[in-house]
Amino acid sequence: MLKIAIIGVSGYGKIIYDLCKNSEKTKDVKVTAAVIRTPSKCPDVYEEIIESGGQVFSDAESMFSSMKGQLDLVCIPTGIETHASLSIAAMEAGAHVMVEKPAAGTVExxxxxxxxxxxxxxxxxxxxxxxxxxxxxxxxxxxxxKEWGEVKSVSVLGSWPRPKMYYRRNNWAGRLKSGDSMIFDSPANNALAHYMNLGLYLVGENFKSSASIATIDAESFRAYQIETFDTLICRAKTNSGIQFHYTVTHASAENFEPIVSIKTDKYKIVLACDSNKVYDLENNLITELEHNDTWTGRNNIIPAVVDKINGHNSFICDLSIARSHTLFINRLHSQNSSREFSPELVYETVIENNEHLVVKGLLPALKEASSKGALFSEIGYKFN
Known part of the structure; x- marks a missing residue:
């Protein structure tokens, strides 16, 4: 039986805890330890672990010291700034690791x-x-x-409005650093990071790799008073010559579920939240493909990792794949400085009882730029 530990079981950590508990029903695994700093915030989970014979620790260092060599897998759904140090400590304590995205703040x-x-x-x-x-x-x-031909480009377009409270929920939201550690918190490295990673993975040169970026042209903006950006539009080129266009925002009034579009010399493959479809270059539907939702992928993580630990040929998102995303983020910030949207474009509104800052005409402009593989400055959108 594989023994699993989790560092943090509140917030997203609770989702990971539930995934691990669900895996107990289908895999020979058991949650035997957890780090819970404040048991009063999650009394049900605390009691469940204790009642099942597990151990609870107030910090990761105590758990690794006490249970060195006794853990098979440590799940790390913690802040970006802790990913590297906790992952390394877990490995040195004898455990495999499942760490939340992104892999870390820097490629180093x-x-x-x-x-x-x-x-x-x-x-x-x-x-x-x-x-x-x-x-x-x-x-x-x-x-x-190359069943659909030679890949020429991939684009990502998404708008997930985020309220003012999103950037007040902790002390690192929208910041470049947390303490002394670089985290580059932004839509591209947090909420919508999945889709940058997905686009890079799909055009990677082999099944277990993501594409590496050769060049980046980007324009990033902020409506909120943050250090990074809430809106990004960038055009990059991979080392194999494929164009990568990535356009996301938290500062639109409209929600637009992310779409990944891959163009070949013959077809366009469109991956949406509810379907995967293939079109010809005239936008005529050719076929509809099998579609799994995000929850399916999330539910597959722990079983895939467990199978990999047990020696099966199970596919996981390993560090070499995740590295391409982190390298993209690091280069993006080293080559691009974010600007503020003109105050004349930004207004306050209430969406689902939460106060938001949104930018006039933003989503239509993002859609136009994405369809043309362009930047704001190339389509005439006046951002300031």
Whole structure:
């Protein structure tokens, strides 16, 4: 039986805890330990772990010291700034790792994690949930065999409005750093990071790799008073010559569920929240593909990691895949400075009882830019 530990069981950590508990029904695993700093905030989980014979610790260091060599898998759904240090500590304590996305704040940290994985022989899986979906993996295989032709471009477009309270929920939201650690919190490295990673993965040169970026042109903006950006439009090119266009925002009044569009020399493959479809270049529907939702991918993470630990040929999002996303983020910030939207464009509104800052005409402009593979400055959108 594989023994699982979780560092943090509130917030998103509770979702990971539930996924682990669900895996107890289908896999030979058991949650035997957890780090819970404040048991009064999650009394039900605390009591459940204790009643099942597990142990609860107030910090990760105590758990690793007490249970060194006794844990098989440690799940780390914690802040970005802790991903590298906790993952390495878990491996050195004898455990494999499932760490939440992104893998870390900097590519140097990811490289250090990869070195620790090689040194200890331990697996590190990253929680980019969408590429654990069976439909995504099948699409990747078809792209590699060129069943739909030669891939020319991939684009991502999404708008997830976020209220003022989103940037007040902790002390690192929208910041470049947390303490001394770089985190680059933004739509591209947090809420909508899954779709950047997904686009990069789908056009990677083999099944277990993501594309590497050769060049980036970007324009990033903020309506909120934050250090990073709430709106990003960028055009990049992979080392193999594929154009990558990524357009996301938290500052629109309208919700637009992310769409990933892949164009080949013959077809367009459109991956939406509720369907996967293939069109010809005249936008005529050719076929509808199998579709799994995000929850399916999320539910697949722990079983896939467990199977991998047990020696099966199970696919996981490993550090080499996640590294491409982190490298993109790091280069984006090193080459681009964010600007503020003109105050004349920004207004306050209430969406679902929450106060938002939104930008006039933003989503139509993003859609136009995405359809043309362009930047704001190239379509005439006046952002300031």
């Amino acid at each position: 940290e990811v490289d250090t994690m990869m070195e620790a994985s090689k040194r200890t022989g331990k697996i590190v899986a990253v929680g980019f949930q969408d590429i654990y979906r069976n439909d995504i993996q099948e699409i990747k295989k078809k792209l590699l065999t």
